[in-house]
Amino acid sequence: MDGVAAKCRSWLALRWLVVAAVLITAWMTVATSGSHFSFTRSREIIHEPCVSDLGGSKPIEEHCLSQDTRRRLAASLTKIQRLMSGGQSGSDEVGRWSREVGRVVAELDPRLARENLRPPTLVCSDHHNGTKFLVNNCKGVPRLAQVVSVVVPARGWQPSRVSQVLHGLAAHHNLTTILILADDDPTPDTNGMTLVQRYDHAVSDGKALNDAIALVNTSFVLVATSLAHYSWLHSPLERLVRVLDRLGGEGVAGGSYRDEQGQWRHGCLQRSITNYHATFLRGYQHSILECMYCDEVLGPFLASTHLLQQHPFPDEVSGPALYREWHTKVTQAGYLTLACPDVMFFLQEEPIMNTADWNTYATRMSIQTIHSYDGKEYKFKCSDVHIKCDDLRKTITWYLIPLCCREAIMHGITILDDFAREKGLLYEMSHGSLLGAVKLGTYLPWDFDQDIYYDCKDRRIWETINEFLKARNTGCHLRVSNDRKLLVLQCTTFFVDMPCRKPLSSHTLPAVYRNVTTWIDYGGRRVSVMANPGSAARDQAGPDNLRHAQHWRVPGHPDPGAWRPCQNPTDQACLDHHPADGSLAFTSPPMCLP
Numbered sequence: 001m002d003g004v005a006a007k008c009r010s011w012l013a014l015r016w017l018v019v020a021a022v023l024i025t026a027w028m029t030v031a032t033s034g035s036h037f038s039f040t041r042s043r044e045i046i047h048e049p050c051v052s053d054l055g056g057s058k059p060i061e062e063h064c065l066s067q068d069t070r071r072r073l074a075a076s077l078t079k080i081q082r083l084m085s086g087g088q089s090g091s092d093e094v095g096r097w098s099r100e101v102g103r104v105v106a107e108l109d110p111r112l113a114r115e116n117l118r119p120p121t122l123v124c125s126d127h128h129n130g131t132k133f134l135v136n137n138c139k140g141v142p143r144l145a146q147v148v149s150v151v152v153p154a155r156g157w158q159p160s161r162v163s164q165v166l167h168g169l170a171a172h173h174n175l176t177t178i179l180i181l182a183d184d185d186p187t188p189d190t191n192g193m194t195l196v197q198r199y200d201h202a203v204s205d206g207k208a209l210n211d212a213i214a215l216v217n218t219s220f221v222l223v224a225t226s227l228a229h230y231s232w233l234h235s236p237l238e239r240l241v242r243v244l245d246r247l248g249g250e251g252v253a254g255g256s257y258r259d260e261q262g263q264w265r266h267g268c269l270q271r272s273i274t275n276y277h278a279t280f281l282r283g284y285q286h287s288i289l290e291c292m293y294c295d296e297v298l299g300p301f302l303a304s305t306h307l308l309q310q311h312p313f314p315d316e317v318s319g320p321a322l323y324r325e326w327h328t329k330v331t332q333a334g335y336l337t338l339a340c341p342d343v344m345f346f347l348q349e350e351p352i353m354n355t356a357d358w359n360t361y362a363t364r365m366s367i368q369t370i371h372s373y374d375g376k377e378y379k380f381k382c383s384d385v386h387i388k389c390d391d392l393r394k395t396i397t398w399y400l401i402p403l404c405c406r407e408a409i410m411h412g413i414t415i416l417d418d419f420a421r422e423k424g425l426l427y428e429m430s431h432g433s434l435l436g437a438v439k440l441g442t443y444l445p446w447d448f449d450q451d452i453y454y455d456c457k458d459r460r461i462w463e464t465i466n467e468f469l470k471a472r473n474t475g476c477h478l479r480v481s482n483d484r485k486l487l488v489l490q491c492t493t494f495f496v497d498m499p500c501r502k503p504l505s506s507h508t509l510p511a512v513y514r515n516v517t518t519w520i521d522y523g524g525r526r527v528s529v530m531a532n533p534g535s536a537a538r539d540q541a542g543p544d545n546l547r548h549a550q551h552w553r554v555p556g557h558p559d560p561g562a563w564r565p566c567q568n569p570t571d572q573a574c575l576d577h578h579p580a581d582g583s584l585a586f587t588s589p590p591m592c593l594p
């Protein structure tokens, strides 16, 4: 459980603390008075109606909890459960409550529901004899060759590497091996069980893998990416089969690896994608059968063939981005991924994602910034990842506005601020923009315009801004609203509404301070705001203004503190994956409390 803090996603920290407190209180009540407390209530509070139903009852009017949130809650509850069973073993009462907590945990994070492992059916079970793990003798299991096939994506590999891997694999078990080569790769010496599939370099790695997997007749496939060598002693595939088999047969299991310099690593990564930012961390939070639960694994992995056929590799992608995307999709679909560190593969080098690989991943997942597992940071422009900012008003029905579009919109204020400084004009940011400045210190990523007040006496001067705009190539121009009341700075993908006020609110400041308008750091810019920004934002936005609400133009938007359910729930930019209160989750990169 010590890894919980490491996974940085605690925007609903308060919420899970409340739930944990409810449970602790309930447990203490039970422990001291033996009274009966129903956990059904807490279960309703934390239940996610969009994913499953509550014993067939009607869905609860609660917006969905994100997977990250559910996992945090589950981790917290598991901790409580372990404390309960650790402290008072033997008490029936505690045992019952502990099982009840276990059921809540299982609902929140199915990975933790796996204490009832099924007996192995495809390979013999193993046991620890006090010194080491030994495989039991058993009857009735099929030959490993009937259970596992191997796909070796070896296009462009040195012939010696290819033979080394094939030779190692052939040393035991006679597995069917599908070898993917390019047209111009030499044919290695192969035994009867190797099937060579050749693909032109123009065919993507993803397509070649999918074609190879279509030929597989066994329940599991080892996708032998990056291998340099194969040793049955160090990479016993039966162990990975046993783990997946005991967990129900569907899933992904990888191992650790050693590169040619001798460096060893477990390949377990945790992943978080939110607010156009992806974080990949090495590490794990939960384990089972001496294997780590992961969001993805680096290096070779065993997967059920059914899963690989239901969720094929992306057909258009080559290189390591292919595996990042596949693992992302597979975990989003609810499959389990494990890394068993005792199964060590020999690789040339750890699978590396370079800038181009991350760019591919970012484009396909609509992500702009990435914190990679090697600690490097990547930042992509809208054009790099094919994000367009042209229909923001539609975007905000369900999604956060992309970072680069926010940046463009913020630039509108910079332009106005530059002009105001040049001409010595005062202005005050108001309404949605002011609310963003107060709450997030930046543009609200669920808004699609900006608002400022200027002093009505300066209208003539503001009306001369077009020359300034043209000279700076801003792509913006000033127009007058139909009723002639409002000036509007119209730019390509957004606009700034500019009503005037007479006088500006700074006149309410104490006389000695009136010569300086109140300003806020607005995404790194110094921007003038109304004299008392918190009070103005409260009056303008109304009750619960610190909770987030969708734009009033979005049809069917809920009251502050909730988002509309998302149109495409796997999209990382869904508003309803984000808290509807608080600011930390909306910083870039998103932050959280430890």
Ligand SMILES: *[C@@H]1O[C@H](CO)[C@@H](O)[C@H](O)[C@H]1NC(C)=O
Binding pocket: 129, 130, 131, 132, 134
């Ligand atoms: C466990 O098995 C190994 C190998 O068979 C043996 O060397 C060892 O003594 C056994 N340990 C115990 C405690 O029986």
Ligand SMILES: *[C@@H]1O[C@H](CO)[C@@H](O)[C@H](O)[C@H]1NC(C)=O
Binding pocket: 174, 192, 193
């Ligand atoms: C491997 O299987 C093939 C086909 O079933 C068979 O021809 C070959 O003799 C087997 N080799 C070994 C070493 O068992």
Ligand SMILES: *[C@@H]1O[C@H](CO)[C@@H](O)[C@H](O)[C@H]1NC(C)=O
Binding pocket: 176, 178, 195, 215, 216, 217
């Ligand atoms: C799987 O079975 C089919 C039909 O029996 C056969 O044509 C194919 O070659 C087999 N695939 C492999 C990889 O052995």
Ligand SMILES: *[C@@H]1O[C@H](CO)[C@@H](O)[C@H](O)[C@H]1NC(C)=O
Binding pocket: 512, 513, 515, 516
């Ligand atoms: C504003 O006025 C105060 C008091 O008159 C003065 O001390 C201060 O320097 C002025 N600030 C600016 C930025 O002019």
